[in-house]
Amino acid sequence: xxxxxxxxxxxxxxxxxxxxxxxxxxxxxxxxxxxxxxxxxxxxxxxxxxxxxxxxxxxxxxxxxxxxxxxxxxxxxxxxxxxxxxxxxxxxxxxxxxxxxxxxxxxxxxxxxxxxxxxxxxxxxxxxxxxxxxxxxxxxxxxxxxxxxxxxxxxxxxxxxxxxxxxxxxxxxxxxxxxxxxxxxxxxxxxxxxxxxxxxxxxxxxxxxxxxxxxxxxxxxxxxxxxxxxxxxxxxxxxxxxxxxxxxxxxxxxxxxxxxxxxxxxxxxxxxxxxxxxxxxxxxxxxxxxxxxxxxxxxxxxxxxxxxxxxxxxxxxxxxxxxxxxxxxxxxxxxxxxxxxxxxxxxxxxxxxxxxxxxxxxxxxxxxxxxxxx
Amino acid sequence: xxxxxxxxxxxxxxxxxxxxxxxxxxxxxxxxxxxxxxxxxxxxxxxxxxxxxxxxxxxxxxxxxxxxxxxxxxxxxxxxxxxxxxxxxxxxxxxxxxxxxxxxxxxxxxxxxxxxxxxxxxxxxxxxxxxxxxxxxxxxxxxxxxxxxxxxxxxxxxxxxxxxxxxxxxxxxxxxxxxxxxxxxxxxxxxxxxxxxxxxxxxxxxxxxxxxxxxxxxxxxxxxxxxxxxxxxxxxxxxxxxxxxxxxxxxxxxxxxxxxxxxxxxxxxxxxxxxxxxxxxxxxxxxxxxxxxxxxxxxxxxxxxxx
Amino acid sequence: xxxxxxxxxxxxxxxxxxxxxxxxxxxxxxxxxxxxxxxxxxxxxxxxxxxxxxxxxxxxxxxxxxxxxxxxxxxxxxxxxxxxxxxxxxxxxxxxxxxxxxxxxxxxxxxxxxxxxxxxxxxxxxxxxxxxxxxxxxxxxxxxxxxxxxxxxxxxxxxxxxxxxxxxxxxxxxxxxxxxxxxxxxxxxxxxxxxxxxxxxxxxxxxxxxxxxxxxxxxxxxxxxxxxxxxxxxxxxxxxxxxxxxxxxxxxxxx
Numbered sequence: 008x009x010x011x012x013x014x015x016x017x018x019x020x021x022x023x024x025x026x027x028x029x030x031x032x033x034x035x036x037x038x039x040x041x042x043x044x045x046x047x048x049x050x051x052x053x054x055x056x057x058x059x060x061x062x063x064x065x066x067x068x069x070x071x072x073x074x075x076x077x078x079x080x081x082x083x084x085x086x087x088x089x090x091x092x093x094x095x096x097x098x099x100x101x102x103x104x105x106x107x108x109x110x111x112x113x114x115x116x117x118x119x120x121x122x123x124x125x126x127x128x129x130x131x132x133x134x135x136x137x138x139x140x141x142x143x144x145x146x147x148x149x150x151x152x153x154x155x156x157x158x159x160x161x162x163x164x165x166x167x168x169x170x171x172x173x174x175x176x177x178x179x180x181x182x183x184x185x186x187x188x189x190x191x192x193x194x195x196x197x198x199x200x201x202x203x204x205x206x207x208x209x210x211x212x213x214x215x216x217x218x219x220x221x222x223x224x225x226x227x228x229x230x231x232x233x234x235x236x237x238x239x240x241x242x243x244x245x246x247x248x249x250x251x252x253x254x255x256x257x258x259x260x261x262x263x264x265x266x267x268x269x270x271x272x273x274x275x276x277x278x279x280x281x282x283x284x285x286x287x288x289x290x291x292x293x294x295x296x297x298x299x300x301x302x303x304x305x306x307x308x309x310x311x312x313x314x315x316x317x318x319x320x321x322x323x324x325x326x327x328x329x330x331x332x333x334x335x336x337x338x339x340x341x342x343x344x345x346x347x348x349x350x351x352x353x354x355x356x357x358x359x360x361x362x363x364x365x366x367x368x369x370x371x372x373x374x375x376x377x378x379x380x381x
Numbered sequence: 382x383x384x385x386x387x388x389x390x391x392x393x394x395x396x397x398x399x400x401x402x403x404x405x406x407x408x409x410x411x412x413x414x415x416x417x418x419x420x421x422x423x424x425x426x427x428x429x430x431x432x433x434x435x436x437x438x439x440x441x442x443x444x445x446x447x448x449x450x451x452x453x454x455x456x457x458x459x460x461x462x463x464x465x466x467x468x469x470x471x472x473x474x475x476x477x478x479x480x481x482x483x484x485x486x487x488x489x490x491x492x493x494x495x496x497x498x499x500x501x502x503x504x505x506x507x508x509x510x511x512x513x514x515x516x517x518x519x520x521x522x523x524x525x526x527x528x529x530x531x532x533x534x535x536x537x538x539x540x541x542x543x544x545x546x547x548x549x550x551x552x553x554x555x556x557x558x559x560x561x562x563x564x565x566x567x568x569x570x571x572x573x574x575x576x577x578x579x580x581x582x583x584x585x586x587x588x589x590x591x592x593x594x595x596x597x598x599x600x601x602x603x604x605x606x607x608x609x610x611x612x613x614x615x616x617x618x619x620x621x622x623x624x625x626x627x628x629x630x631x632x633x634x635x636x637x638x639x640x641x642x643x644x645x646x647x648x649x650x651x652x653x654x655x656x657x658x659x660x661x662x663x664x665x666x667x668x669x670x671x672x673x674x675x676x677x678x679x680x681x682x683x684x685x686x687x688x
Numbered sequence: 689x690x691x692x693x694x695x696x697x698x699x700x701x702x703x704x705x706x707x708x709x710x711x712x713x714x715x716x717x718x719x720x721x722x723x724x725x726x727x728x729x730x731x732x733x734x735x736x737x738x739x740x741x742x743x744x745x746x747x748x749x750x751x752x753x754x755x756x757x758x759x760x761x762x763x764x765x766x767x768x769x770x771x772x773x774x775x776x777x778x779x780x781x782x783x784x785x786x787x788x789x790x791x792x793x794x795x796x797x798x799x800x801x802x803x804x805x806x807x808x809x810x811x812x813x814x815x816x817x818x819x820x821x822x823x824x825x826x827x828x829x830x831x832x833x834x835x836x837x838x839x840x841x842x843x844x845x846x847x848x849x850x851x852x853x854x855x856x857x858x859x860x861x862x863x864x865x866x867x868x869x870x871x872x873x874x875x876x877x878x879x880x881x882x883x884x885x886x887x888x889x890x891x892x893x894x895x896x897x898x899x900x901x902x903x904x905x906x907x908x909x910x911x912x913x914x915x916x917x918x919x920x921x922x923x924x925x926x927x928x929x930x931x932x933x934x935x936x937x938x939x940x941x942x943x
Contacts, residue, residue, distance in 0.1 A: 139673035146417045154665025161662035166655040222804040223794050230780050230791045237778035242766035242795030285481055337493035344486035351482045
């Protein structure tokens with residue numbers, strides 16, 4: 008971001024960044040029409056987009072406001088459930104809620120309305136939980152938010168809430184990413200959009216977060232991260248600004264949860280574990296705490312490795328008649344863990360440090376602030 | 382009424398003792414490094430897995446038990462040495478992330494080694510035997526745990542109050558920098574703290590898994606978090622606080638598990654409410670309440686930041 | 689008669705058993721430069737912290753232009769017109785010089801988070817940036833505006849902290865040992881700078897300082913405290929000849 012008072016228009020770096028992003032989207036659109044839709048590429052892009060949104064939301068708290076929250080899985084769960092509950096077609100409810108007489112919610116909202124609702128409900132829960140929790144110091148806050156996610160997971164599985172949440176049973180048959188494909192009268196797909204649309208949704212949300220970070224409110228949040236006491240002395244009300252960041256982050260995490268539901272095609276509370284939060288935290292760390300670009304790149308990398316490129320580590324491999332040792336179920340995760348520990352211990356800046364996409368296009372003139380720090 | 386509650390109370394006290402042994406590790410490490418050692422629960426789990434594998438190799442108990450405790454202590458030492466020591470000057474958030482990374486690594490390693498299957502915990506004679514106390518039929522380990530816990534805590538308090546290393550530990554937890562200037566070998570104190578914490582977690586795992594009979598890579602997560610909550614509840618940094626917190630949480634959690642039956646037998650409810658779902662959630666609700674009302678816990682010391 | 693800007697009545701600050709400030713009263717009139725001096729640990733910074741809301745006084749009252757601000761939050765007090773610097777510099781370490789000062793404009797925003805995010809506040813944002821540029825030019829920091837604040841030389845960081853405080857447009861400025869760590873030349877410049885900003889920004893200044901030459905040179909009045917209690921008050925001349933003060937500073941009995 009540039010500090011000079013610009014009248015209007017964008018800097019050269021910003022234009023180049025915009026071109027890169029646009030080219031990426033066009034490539035995705037073209038690939039979707041050409042490559043068979045069963046390709047792993049699309050799995051990676053869909054899940055990667057979802058994780059990117061959640062990771063950037065987490066970065067808004069951890070990297071830009073200095074709030075170490077570990078409640079992501081809980082807010083994703085809320086988003087996923089709200090989305091699913093309000094979009095299952097009424098005709099299907101009897102079969103989904105078979106133990107609860109079709110449930111008590113009998114509306115089916117349009118996809119985008121339901122997604123926004125998912126975000127709003129997550130933000131509302133964040134508001135409630137934020138009141139007591141945000142006063143705490145970094146590490147207590149981490150555990151309190153982690154605990155909150157556990158509580159949410161238990162509550163959503165409670166049998167008495169079954170008419171709404173379907174208890175510990177699965178929610179399914181709600182609209183998924185495939186419903187974004189455009190079909191002709193015969194039901195054949197004419198234009199594939201099931202990857203592009205989720206990527207656009209995530210991209211739109213992330214763009215909003217970037218705008219927020221670069222606004223006067225974003226500066227206030229960074230001030231809080233750098234020095235709470237000085238920020239307060241500059242007239243920044245800590246509680247309301249932290250609460251604001253927490254709610255906004257949770258809003259987008261909730262939308263991310265809705266996207267995860269669409270990606271998975273089913274939702275079950277028990278899958279939103281602490282391990283999910285840890286994964287997202289590690290994505291943020293690998294990308295660089297304090298870099299939106301880093302979170303995005305590392306989300307796609309992480310998903311690509313775990314779902315696609317490193318899958319071979321989980322199977323026995325033969326080179327001629329030689330069986331490669333160690334390779335069997337679970338080895339992929341061990342390799343993953345080691346990579347993560349190496350990043351945490353030796354490359355604490357992650358991929359991007361605190362740099363963003365436009366910084367990569369900046370000519371090496373004099374040492375400016377960001378480079379001096381990196 | 383009493384006969385209905387008693388079995389839950391008994392297993393609550395027992396689980397509480399096991400949590401206490403884990404909680405001491407959290408509270409001591411936090412006292413000295415101001416670090417929540419997120420990997421501590423996983424060290425506890427690894428101790429369980431070690432016991433499974435060592436027993437399977439046919440080693441008799443009088444060797445396998447000490448061996449497990451020694452190896453667990455060693456793992457605690459190594460974790461500190463590899464994952465925390467290089468980050469001594471780094472921001473606290475980095476160390477906490479490293480701890481989460483270690484937790485993730487340990488779980489994945491165990492997943493790889495065991496294939497993600499439940500491992501049957503070996504039967505330890507005597508403490509696995511059944512016994513009937515009043516209205517409750519239980520294993521001897523249930524009765525045995527609180528006594529062993531109290532004994533170990535007593536020994537630990539003696540160590541901290543009456544030995545040179547104990548004095549060093551107290552000094553370091555009071556003021557890290559000054560103790561360094563006074564010539565205390567900080568790294569040694571930290572290593573000893575991790576060794577003691579891991580040793581106690583190892584003892585806790587022997588008792589806990591004898592009761593629950595199976596171990597899997599995620600077995601350490603929940604007891605670990607609960608023990609941490611116990612440490613915060615008691616006032617982090619305070620050993621008696623952690624122990625009392627652990628007993629309170631263990632008892633409350635088990636009472637909630639049986640609350641449906643207790644309330645039903647007392648005639649207060651007509652049909653079960655499924656309240657057992659909340660036995661884990663309760664612990665965290667307690668955490669959030671205590672942090673909101675008295676962030677320093679029951680026995681914690683108040684600290685103010687210098688401006 | 690001049691107006692009283694700040695009035696402290698019977699302020700007591702107690703931490704557990706320790707009384708850091710004991711029944712301390714003072715006042716500052718509009719346009720004055722008033723110094724608070726005393727030996728280390730006398731309770732000077734504690735008094736500052738009570739005035740700026742970092743600590744809530746155990747007892748006593750603090751009034752800003754007649755309005756009771758006792759127990760208000762630091763951000764509220766800043767909005768009412770008291771700005772401060774810190775004994776140990778507290779700049780925003782990840783930000784440039786420009787951003788540090790720009791952040792101080794946040795408290796006068798009329799935008800909310802939605803209008804700011806969607807850039808509906810462009811005019812206001814533009815104004816904030818222009819004001820920041822103007823202020824930096826005025827104090828000769830404009831050339832350094834894109835440097836990371838904490839990479840500046842020490843003296844410049846102290847200066848920047850004062851400028852950042854000025855950007856909140858205070859009526860009363862509290863400086864906590866602004867000359868600490870400065871060389872004699874920088875200290876001289878600081879003295880001139882403090883007088884200059886007092887005149888240019890219509891400020892009243894309340895300063896804690898150990899540098900006696902600086903204090904004697906710029907202060908209109910001086911309060912001296914020891915062990916949290918006031919032991920003297922007066923003009924620099926009066927203070928220099930006050931026996932209680934000399935005793936406090938030199939250790940007493942020998943005199």
